Amino acid sequence: xxxxxxxxxxxxxxxxxxxxxxxxxxxxxxxxxxxxxxxxxxxxxxxxxxxxxxxxxxxxxxxxxxxxxxxxxxxxxxxxxxxxxxxxxxxxxxxxxxxxxxxxxxxxxxxxxxxxxxxxxxxxxxxxxxxxxxxxxxxxxxxxxxxxxxxxxxxxxxxxxxxxxxxxxxxxxxxxxxxxxxxxxxxxxxxxxxxxxxxxxxxxxxxxxxxxxx
Numbered sequence: 001x002x003x004x005x006x007x008x009x010x011x012x013x014x015x016x017x018x019x020x021x022x023x024x025x026x027x028x029x030x031x032x033x034x035x036x037x038x039x040x041x042x043x044x045x046x047x048x049x050x051x052x053x054x055x056x057x058x059x060x061x062x063x064x065x066x067x068x069x070x071x072x073x074x075x076x077x078x079x080x081x082x083x084x085x086x087x088x089x090x091x092x093x094x095x096x097x098x099x100x101x102x103x104x105x106x107x108x109x110x111x112x113x114x115x116x117x118x119x120x121x122x123x124x125x126x127x128x129x130x131x132x133x134x135x136x137x138x139x140x141x142x143x144x145x146x147x148x149x150x151x152x153x154x155x156x157x158x159x160x161x162x163x164x165x166x167x168x169x170x171x172x173x174x175x176x177x178x179x180x181x182x183x184x185x186x187x188x189x190x191x192x193x194x195x196x197x198x199x200x201x202x203x204x205x206x207x208x209x210x211x212x213x214x
Contacts, residue, residue: 030054031079031086041087041171042079055084060094060165069209071101071156078172085171095164097122097156105151105178111170113146115154120162126152151178184210 030050031042045054057077064073075094079086091111095103097120115124117138125135126146137157138144146152148169156162182192183206192203207213 028084029087031083033080033083037079037172042083044087045083057082057084060092063163064094064096066096066098066101066161070104071098072096072103072154074103080172088171089169091168091171091173093166093168095154095162095166097154097162097164099156099159099161101156101162103154105153107149107151107176107178108146108168108170108173109149109176111168111173112148113152113166113168113173114143115146115164115166116143117141118163118165120156120160121158122162122164123155123157124153126150179206180210183207183212185212186214187212188214 026044028050029041029044032045033042035043059081060075060077062075064075066073073094073096075096077085077092077094079091082091085091095115097103115122115138117140119140122138123135124138124144124146125133127133127150128147129150136142136144154164182196183203189200189203189207192198193200196203
């Protein structure tokens with residue numbers, strides 16, 4: 001029994017080393033965007049073709065276009081825009097919210113999120129798997145974390161435009177917006193009604209607004 005107990009810590013160490021093998025064998029893995037993405041990320045660009053430009057991205061300095069139905073814009077710095085984050089388990093995005101702007105309930109299946117408010121006032125929150133709601137009005141300098149995979153939202157609750165930057169624990173955190181998942185597709189209205197308990201007329205209205213059919 002003692003020998004078995006002594007082996008367990010070693011197995012744990014080896015499992016950690018195996019999961020971080022890419023980081024151990026090379027300094028970085030700049031994405032080769034000419035290749036196809038894979039579940040473990042893009043293949044690495046050959047070191048001879050890597051330059052300092054791969055590790056710098058200037059796209060978050062300009063406000064996004066908030067002239068849309070949600071009065072908000074998300075400008076990503078994921079692998080596709082910022083090849084240097086490939087394989088590093090990190091990425092960022094800029095969040096612009098006009099007055100009355102909202103980022104509807106959504107999830108990031110592949111990463112947790114941290115939001116820091118730069119300007120304005122943002123009401124943000126998430127729902128746990130136990131259906132407990134955690135939400136807070138955030139002001140300039142406030143930070144909030146959203147655990148991976150949980151439904152969460154952000155609303156401009158102030159009287160001026162709001163700006164925030166978010167970081168993720170993945171170079172490609174993924175995104176699924178609840179409203180579009182329910183009403184922006186071709187799923188028949190009667191099925192949506194049975195699974196959501198919503199009125200058929202309201203579902204058809206939402207499908208019309210969000211581009212769904214059926």
